[in-house]
Amino acid sequence: MEVLDQLQRTIEFKSVPKRIISLVPSQTELLCDLGLEESLIGVTKFCVHPHYITTKVAVVGGTKQIHLDKIKALQPDIILCNKEENTKEIVEACENICPVHVSDIYTISDSIELIKQYGVLFDRQKQSEAMSAKIEAEVTDFKMFLKNRRELKVAYFIWKSPWMVAANNTFINHLLELNKFTNAFDRQERYPDVLLEASGGYEAIQVVLLSSEPHPFNENHKTEVQEYFPKAKIVLADGEMFSWYGSRLLKAFEYFKTLRLNLENNLTY
Template identity: 50%
Template sequence: MKLIDQLGQNHVFEKMPERIISLVPSQTQTLYDLGLEDEIVGITKFCIHPYHFKSTKTKIGGTKKVHTEKIKSLQPDIIIANKEENTLEIVNELKEICPVWVTNVETLEDNTQMIKDFGLLFNKRVEAQKWNDKIKFALDNFKLYIKDKPSYRTAYFIWREPYMVAGAQTYIDELLKLNKFKNIYADKTERYPEINLEDIMREGDPQLVFLSSEPYPFKEEHAFEIGRFTHHGKTVFVDGEMFSWYGTRLSQAFDYFKKLHEKL
């Protein structure tokens, strides 16, 4: 079986991989949703869905730092990584153990392709098609819903000390655009630029300031701190999983987005 991952890397498998290690939380959930629970032998400490994996699967570290010897001991025949979440150093190191399949999801089309690829890779074509059909149906419905909604200048914060926001060519920015949230930092060259709060008015004067629940857990005191510099902006705490978890999780995001718009 010859397949190409989303970085254009060629992979040849003599048989379907049966021992999977997943290095990304959203991809762990997607593999589970495709019916691959028994094949998943290792996950990261951040893989919190499904909940019972916490006690049934082996933790192999985080997304940026892994325990190589523990991974070796699990004898995987494939490791599922991601260009953004995992470092090139980790990927190259783990290639010495077994093939490393790397995803790259920046757009909704990329997301569809990733699920389709998993279907081919693990002989779950029917399941993958069902999920892609489900997501497309929900997406088409949401596009009708959002059609007449107003557009808002928006800043989406992901980190503090230093303050960082989502920029262009990110999956978060893709979902912001889908929601007609105009990302004021989409013209930055960095995908996740560091910013100074003092400059936020000059750089776009956002009407909405989104504080994500992950990867940094923003709290009320941070909203107050940021609010001192965004005189016209409404600060809103948002579920980071809905904006940044790709894969099958996207199917749950559209109802969340509708509720978010109703609150605005």
């Protein structure tokens, strides 16, 4: 069997891979929702969905630092990585152990492509097709929900010290656009540092979203950020809904609807 990953690399297998290591939290959740939990033999310490998975499956490190000896000892058939989450060095090191599939996600279409690739790779075509169709239906319904709603100018923060935002050419930005949120930093690329100044310059920004990950923003940070955005609504955002691109998308659009309705009830624009 030959399959392509999302870097267009050919991976060859004599049979369906049965022993899977996932180095990406959102992909771990996706595998479990495709019915592959029993095939998982290794995950990262950040794989929090299902909530019990790290108590059932060996933890082989994080997304940026892994224990190669532990991975090798588990004798995996395949290791699943992501271009953004895992370094090139990690992918190359893992390739010395077994075949590695690398995802590369920027859009909903990329997410659906990955789900279907896993369907073929792990003999879960029926489940992957059903999941893909459900996500596509959710997107269509959400676009109808937003049809007569206005654009809102937003900033989406992922880190502090230094302050960092999600900018253009990211999956987060793609979902912001889908939400009819105009990203105030869309002229920059990826995840730039931002110098915040109390003197202002951000008057046009209506909403500031503080992501729950990778930095765990909380209520205490809202007051701190409000100083720089005195006219904006400061909101704690569920980072999983904006950045997890697997089966989490099945839950994301109801969350986005609630977020939009709450904003409209609290904004004057």
